Amino acid sequence: MSTVTEPQPETPSSADQLHLEPDFNRLNEAPVWFQQRVRSAWEVYLATPVPAAKTETWRYSNARRIQLDGLHLAKEAGAEDQQRAVLLSQGISKLGAKLVFLNDRLVHASADALALGVQCLPFAEALRTHGDVLEQYLMKRESALGSTKFAALHLAHVKAGAVVLVPKNTVQELPIEIYHWVSGENAVTFPHTLIVAGEQSRVTVVDHHGSLNQEHAQSIAVADLVAGPSSRIQYINVQEMADKANALHISSTSVGKNAEVQALQLQLGAAFARSESVSDLVGEHSRSEMFAVTLPVNDQVVDMRTLQNHLAPHSFSDLLYKNSLADNSRSIFSGLIQVAEGAHYTDAYQKCRNLLNSEECEAVSMPGLEINADQVKCSHGATSAPISEDELFYLKARGIADRESRRLIELGFLEDVISRLGDEALIEDLDRRIEAKHG
Amino acid sequence: MTTEEEEIADIKVDSVGDFYFPEVHKYDAGFGVGEKTVDYIADVKNDPDWVREFRKKGLEIFNSKPMPTHWATKDLENIKFDEFRYYLSSGEKPKRSWDDVPEDVKRTFDRLGIPEQERKFLAGVEAQYDSEAAYSNIKAAVEEQGVIFVNSAEGLAKYPEIFRPWFGKVIPSSDNKFSALNSAVFSGGSFIYIPKGVKVKHPLQAYFRINSEQFGQFERTLIIADEGAEVMYMEGCTAPKFETSTLHSAVVELVALKGAKIQYVTVQNWSSNVFNLVTKRGIAMEDAEVRWIDCNIGSRLTMKYPGVIMKGKRARGEVISIALANSGQHQDTGAKMVHAADDTTSNIISKSISIGEGRATYRGLVQIPKHLKGCKNNTECDALLINTSSRTDTYPAINVKGNQHATQHEASVSQVSSEQIFYMQQRGLSEAEAMSLSVNGFINDLVREFPMEYSVELKRLIDLEMEGSVG
Numbered sequence: 001m002s003t004v005t006e007p008q009p010e011t012p013s014s015a016d017q018l019h020l021e022p023d024f025n026r027l028n029e030a031p032v033w034f035q036q037r038v039r040s041a042w043e044v045y046l047a048t049p050v051p052a053a054k055t056e057t058w059r060y061s062n063a064r065r066i067q068l069d070g071l072h073l074a075k076e077a078g079a080e081d082q083q084r085a086v087l088l089s090q091g092i093s094k095l096g097a098k099l100v101f102l103n104d105r106l107v108h109a110s111a112d113a114l115a116l117g118v119q120c121l122p123f124a125e126a127l128r129t130h131g132d133v134l135e136q137y138l139m140k141r142e143s144a145l146g147s148t149k150f151a152a153l154h155l156a157h158v159k160a161g162a163v164v165l166v167p168k169n170t171v172q173e174l175p176i177e178i179y180h181w182v183s184g185e186n187a188v189t190f191p192h193t194l195i196v197a198g199e200q201s202r203v204t205v206v207d208h209h210g211s212l213n214q215e216h217a218q219s220i221a222v223a224d225l226v227a228g229p230s231s232r233i234q235y236i237n238v239q240e241m242a243d244k245a246n247a248l249h250i251s252s253t254s255v256g257k258n259a260e261v262q263a264l265q266l267q268l269g270a271a272f273a274r275s276e277s278v279s280d281l282v283g284e285h286s287r288s289e290m291f292a293v294t295l296p297v298n299d300q301v302v303d304m305r306t307l308q309n310h311l312a313p314h315s316f317s318d319l320l321y322k323n324s325l326a327d328n329s330r331s332i333f334s335g336l337i338q339v340a341e342g343a344h345y346t347d348a349y350q351k352c353r354n355l356l357n358s359e360e361c362e363a364v365s366m367p368g369l370e371i372n373a374d375q376v377k378c379s380h381g382a383t384s385a386p387i388s389e390d391e392l393f394y395l396k397a398r399g400i401a402d403r404e405s406r407r408l409i410e411l412g413f414l415e416d417v418i419s420r421l422g423d424e425a426l427i428e429d430l431d432r433r434i435e436a437k438h439g
Numbered sequence: 440m441t442t443e444e445e446e447i448a449d450i451k452v453d454s455v456g457d458f459y460f461p462e463v464h465k466y467d468a469g470f471g472v473g474e475k476t477v478d479y480i481a482d483v484k485n486d487p488d489w490v491r492e493f494r495k496k497g498l499e500i501f502n503s504k505p506m507p508t509h510w511a512t513k514d515l516e517n518i519k520f521d522e523f524r525y526y527l528s529s530g531e532k533p534k535r536s537w538d539d540v541p542e543d544v545k546r547t548f549d550r551l552g553i554p555e556q557e558r559k560f561l562a563g564v565e566a567q568y569d570s571e572a573a574y575s576n577i578k579a580a581v582e583e584q585g586v587i588f589v590n591s592a593e594g595l596a597k598y599p600e601i602f603r604p605w606f607g608k609v610i611p612s613s614d615n616k617f618s619a620l621n622s623a624v625f626s627g628g629s630f631i632y633i634p635k636g637v638k639v640k641h642p643l644q645a646y647f648r649i650n651s652e653q654f655g656q657f658e659r660t661l662i663i664a665d666e667g668a669e670v671m672y673m674e675g676c677t678a679p680k681f682e683t684s685t686l687h688s689a690v691v692e693l694v695a696l697k698g699a700k701i702q703y704v705t706v707q708n709w710s711s712n713v714f715n716l717v718t719k720r721g722i723a724m725e726d727a728e729v730r731w732i733d734c735n736i737g738s739r740l741t742m743k744y745p746g747v748i749m750k751g752k753r754a755r756g757e758v759i760s761i762a763l764a765n766s767g768q769h770q771d772t773g774a775k776m777v778h779a780a781d782d783t784t785s786n787i788i789s790k791s792i793s794i795g796e797g798r799a800t801y802r803g804l805v806q807i808p809k810h811l812k813g814c815k816n817n818t819e820c821d822a823l824l825i826n827t828s829s830r831t832d833t834y835p836a837i838n839v840k841g842n843q844h845a846t847q848h849e850a851s852v853s854q855v856s857s858e859q860i861f862y863m864q865q866r867g868l869s870e871a872e873a874m875s876l877s878v879n880g881f882i883n884d885l886v887r888e889f890p891m892e893y894s895v896e897l898k899r900l901i902d903l904e905m906e907g908s909v910g
Contacts, residue, residue, distance in 0.1 A: 054509055055509065056509055056510050059836070060836075060838070341828070344827075354839070356839065356841065356842040356844070357842055358841075358842055359809070359810070359841045359842055359843070360809065360840070360841070361840070361841070361842065362809075362838070362839065362840040362841075363837075363838075363839050363840075364836065364837065364838045364839075365835075365836075365837045365848065366834070366835065366836045366837070367833075367835060367848065367850070368832070368833055368834045368835075369822075369831065369832060369833040369850060369852055370830075370831075370832045371822070371824065371830065371831045371832070371852045372828075372830050373824075373827065374824040374825070374826060374827050374828075374829055374854045375827075375854055376824070376852055376853070376854065377851075377852075377853060378851065378852040378853075379849065379850060379851035379852070380833070380848075380849070380850050380851075381847070381848060381849040381850070382835070382837055382846075382847070382848040383845075383846065383847045383848070384837065384839040384844070384845070384846045385844070385845035385846070385847075386842040386843065386844075386845075
């Protein structure tokens with residue numbers, strides 16, 4: 001009889017633990033529940049090994065890319081860098097509120113047009129003033145897509161980020177923008193975003209993650225989205241880290257009865273970018289739309305894992321991820337539609353489309369279905385192909401040069417996703433970022 | 440009831456193949472697998488030294504290799520390797536004439552309709568009973584064309600110069616734990632060689648029957664179609680229902696040389712105690728085609744992912760599969776397509792039906808490595824759920840490198856619509872008949888790919904499985 005052996009994960013080295021050990025003294029003024037959660041998160045981090053190469057949630061990827069050895073907690077930046085961070089934090093012209101963080105420290109806060117009762121608070125302030133809300137929602141869902149260790153490290157260190165609270169029956173018309181910048185060689189930050197939308201409320205939040213300089217750095221970000229009954233949250237994550245940096249974004253969404261959440265990942269920067277997005281459809285007639293646009297170049301790797309978790313009857317989800325790959329870049333998409341027992345009349349879709357633009361690029365697609373209820377309509381699809389020669393010919397026949405034709409087709413391919421956001425100012429801003437990346 | 444019928448130990452006839460005869464064995468390797476088992480089998484079969492070595496190496500790999508626990512079903516942990524018998528044989532040589540086949544074995548295959556099929560439309564047939572072939576015959580006209588169709592022991596002994604270069608080359612022993620186990624204790628299976636340019640008009644067939652309790656069947660099949668040759672091979676499998684589990688772990692290797700075509704058709708109807716863990720793979724050289732047509736009914740757990748390695752330019756690989764999972768069954772099936780040359784194309788069409796508490800899983804792999812051009816893959820997989828506690832999963836992985844390929848994958852899950860059932864009931868059909876019609880409609884386009892005799896049988900088997908499943 002043979003023995004059954006799991007892939008052997010790697011335990012963190014003591015040096016790595018030492019560099020990243022939280023300053024527990026800073027917790028003295030924090031609520032007791034938070035102190036306890038930070039301490040137990042640190043224990044989970046220490047006890048959890050780095051996922052092994054064969055771990056299913058890291059298939060075709062490599063958790064060692066999120067190298068913790070040699071990293072240190074981001075230090076307070078000088079006044080000049082702080083000013084630069086604020087200057088660079090320009091997105092949509094008309095905003096409800098804006099928070100700018102540099103190295104996990106607030107450097108700018110403005111609230112120009114927040115609807116009555118809407119709160120957009122820095123994490124530290126929210127912990128003092130709305131501890132009960134944070135206790136109820138802060139990282140309550142366990143990481144399901146492979147980053148238990150990194151999520152625990154985030155919780156052990158979280159001190160910066162935005163807490164957006166939208167009361168019942170309130171519509172926040174203008175978007176809220178959050179900027180998280182990192183500077184310093186080998187610095188690591190832990191940006192957090194918590195959005196709680198009350199019954200029949202509505203809000204749009206754009207979360208930016210960027211590097212101030214071209215150094216190697218790491219961002220381990222977490223977003224918690226809680227959509228109350230009949231509410232609507234629109235959440236956009238824009239990642240524009242430096243070419244040498246790594247970015248990890250773990251998001252967890254809970255969609256209540258008749259509620260709707262639309263989330264988009266725009267992954268533009270970083271050497272290695274991984275996003276893990278879970279959408280729990282917990283209420284009847286809930287809707288979740290999950291979008292992503294990536295256009296990796298050079299040696300960039302974009303690794304995206306998703307879960308559309310249908311827990312209630314009559315829930316709807318749609319996922320559309322589009323990757324346009326150039327040079328030696330790689331994209332990995334692994335998505336799962338999971339329908340729980342009793343979640344009848346589920347309607348779920350999932351599509352991953354890869355545009356292959358070079359001889360060296362590589363696209364891995366792993367769309368998945370796990371269905372435990374019978375009254376369902378679920379489908380998924382994945383395609384990988386280059387630009388069609390017919391389309392190119394059509395444009396070239398109209399006098400558009402080859403390079404320009406390819407650019408137009410590529411932008412059109414990605415625009416299909418961006419345009420689904422429906423908000424012109426938002427679409428314009430994201431298009432500008434895509435064009436800038438395109439050069 | 441006649442005396443003959445009374446001799447049948449289990450008279451349940453609610454599914455095809457669910458009956459067995461008392462065991463009469465001259466050779467029995469006993470329970471468990473180890474060095475002694477391997478030597479016992481090698482001694483009984485009078486293996487040449489290189490085969491004995493091959494077996495020993497297989498055993499070593501089997502012992503050292505872990506179960507695929509990080510993704511596979513936990514039910515694998517319930518396999519108690521020490522509780523199986525790895526070789527059982529009456530010691531009889533395979534008979535060339537049906538009349539010479541021992542009475543009990545003959546009755547088994549008579550009942551399953553083997554001789555009729557042979558007379559009607561087969562070019563040759565081999566029937567394996569537990570570990571060894573009981574009957575092996577090929578039509579004279581086919582034999583005269585130089586076609587070799589024998590059991591693997593005979594292939595090893597008589598045709599080593601053709602057999603050995605490809606044996607274990609498409610699926611090395613180290614491929615997975617079960618291919619290693621098969622390498623250690625293999626017995627039976629077919630060896631087929633089709634000479635250059637020969638197109639065998641009628642199918643060759645093998646029939647695998649597990650008759651004994653707590654038994655492991657490890658046949659090994661190697662089919663080589665030489666340049667420009669064509670062959671269709673069909674296999675059928677059954678086992679009676681026992682209280683204890685049974686293990687079936689075959690290795691099937693196909694080699695389609697330049698311009699050759701191999702079609703491999705499987706209709707399995709294992710009883711619900713069988714662990715069916717099979718490794719099947721083909722190599723297709725330039726302009727060659729390997730086509731797997733696979734129907735999985737029954738078994739407790741089937742793990743089977745037929746694959747094609749397209750090694751030559753313009754080679755083609757195809758897997759067409761139907762899986763039907765009833766309560767207590769898990770059909771974990773799928774396909775692997777490895778493109779290893781320019782302009783290769785592959786197609787996967789998979790349909791599954793989950794009934795009662797049955798679980799059907801599709802697991803796929805499509806790989807197009809770098810520096811190739813013009814490769815294409817199409818994958819379609821559809822699942823049908825019949826009852827509220829039925830379950831289905833889909834886990835494909837598509838890995839494409841470079842900008843000169845195109846792949847597309849689509850999967851859908853649905854249930855038989857109540858409107859459809861209502862419509863048919865309005866026209867006088869019972870609910871069960873309506874359901875059966877819907878299910879047959881769901882798989883109809885794939886069933887057409889099976890040879891006619893098989894498609895009729897298939898529909899009948901599906902109807903049997905569907906009985907009482909409504910509601």
